Amino acid sequence: MVVLLGQRLRFFDTTLRDGEQTPGVSLTPKQKLEIAVKLDEIGIDVIEAGSAAASVGEREAIKLISEAGLSAEICTYVRALNSDIDAAADFGADSVHLVIPVSDLHIEKKMRKTREVVAQMAWDAVEYAKSRGLIVELSGEDASRADQQFLKYIFSEGVLCGADRLCFCDTVGLLTPEKVEVFIPPLAKIAPLSIHCHDDLGFAMTNTMAALKAGAGCAHVTVNGIGERAGNTPLEEVVMALEILYGYQTRIKKEEIYHLSTLVSRLTGVPLPVNKAIVGEMAFTHESGIHAHGVMREPSTYESVKPEMIGRKRRIVLGKHSGSASVEAALHELNYQADENQIREILKRIKQLGDEGKRVTDVDLMAIADAVLAIECKPFIKMRQFTATSGSHMIPTASVTLVVNGVEMTGAATGDGPVDAAMEVLRKCVADVADIRLEEYHVDAIRGGTDALVDVTVRLSKDGKIITSRGARTDIIMASVEAMIAGMNRLLEGRT
Ligand code: MN
Secondary structure, eight states: OHHHHHSOOEEEEOTTTTGGGSTTOOOOHHHHHHHHHHHHHHTOSEEEEEETTTOHHHHHHHHHHHTTOOSSEEEEEEOSOHHHHHHHHHTTOSEEEEEEEOSHIIIIIISOOOHHHHHHHHHHHHHHHHHTTOEEEEEEETGGGSOHHHHHHHHHHHHHTTOOEEEEEETTSOOOHHHHHHHHHHHHTTSOEEEEEBOTTSOHHHHHHHHHHTTOOEEEEBGGGOOSTTOBOBHHHHHHIIIIIHOOOOOSOGGGHHHHHHHHHHHHOOOOOTTOTTTSTTTTEEOSHHHHHHHHHOGGGTOSSOGGGGTOOOEEOBSTTOOHHHHHHHHHHTTOOOOHHHHHHHHHHHHHHHHTTOOBOHHHHHHHHHHHTTOOOOOSEEEEEEEEEOOTTSOOEEEEEEEETTEEEEEEEEOSSHHHHHHHHHHHHHTTTOOOEEEEEEEEEOSSSTTOOEEEEEEEEETTEEEEEEEEESSHHHHHHHHHHHHHHHHHSOOO
């Protein structure tokens, strides 16, 4: 990738526009602002905040983001219509992503127009946008199926009309690296060129990398690769591939990537695929004995990316593929000390659970370890009774009776749902003893029937100490309570 090294690659993030066009996703202006602030902080060059013409909410979001004093350029999607461009300018955008259909299929079937008419519309729109003081990125929609001579013509004239930048949109993901090699270089000579890819055939990342190599200077990306249909090129993958595979230093704050990724997943409601590169739940999780043993001795044996680089941690989980080194490490983390024979016995029982198709949680491991080490278990917090209720005309409520350090206490709390109420009542009951905070709550819904096992992970903190604890049950509320109590016990008692 020699070409790359000479230029300063830019990132144009369209999470708030193309990403928001993911079926079922809708963000409020406030949520959009929260994501935009984070995108700016991480070092994105251009933030496409929305489509100014789409709705009142969109315009409000663009205004809110434009006025937030971010260093990134704030862009909005517009069609070749003066009304769209006016909305962009009136609501404070710095630039427009002016999208023009360029394939005959789009021009004739969608627009029901001719090449000449569409080209003229594009150029007029560029001139109008420039007259309104906007930076213009002129974008060819469905460019990969367009007559490339026509595309070159529209772009060249567009630049003469004032367009500052160009963008090649592979709108439905039909590009290949071979086509990129032919299509991109002549266009990149006209003006600074962006590449916008879709993942319909799983080629978004490959095509984006090929285009950057062929002369495009800017990648259109979304966080977690969300977007229309199968999505767009994922920001986190381009950044890490450039850095690790090509030795190219982006100016993205990589250690914030995971935080950004989870924020977007939470606000959009689009879950991260567990095996997703870089940000998936399993991307830094090891179970197999050989691999876990390897990474504990030297992480690079089975990790191409250091988890700390993107603000994550390596996780070793126990299961039927585990080896004694993983068990020893897990026991150590839970403050248990076991000899070789005891570890062998604990491992045997873990594998039995694994063979039964069960996940081994901290609670399971602690129960097994207590049994094998013959520890008489006196947990700090013990649960006597727990009830949670919810329904269509009531506020979700949870009540609990706990024995906290020998003292029985009963409490009740309400919440946004029964799980929220449960977490709140537990926190309230131990509030007198310790200030324990729930930092993160995560559910792995194991697909299957409605009777499937649910795996809940909580991250709890007390006085700066952070621990992770898991619970697995078929009942999501009880799995949450189990994870919470096990975690609280670990924070409160020095287990020996
Ligand atoms: Mn798109």
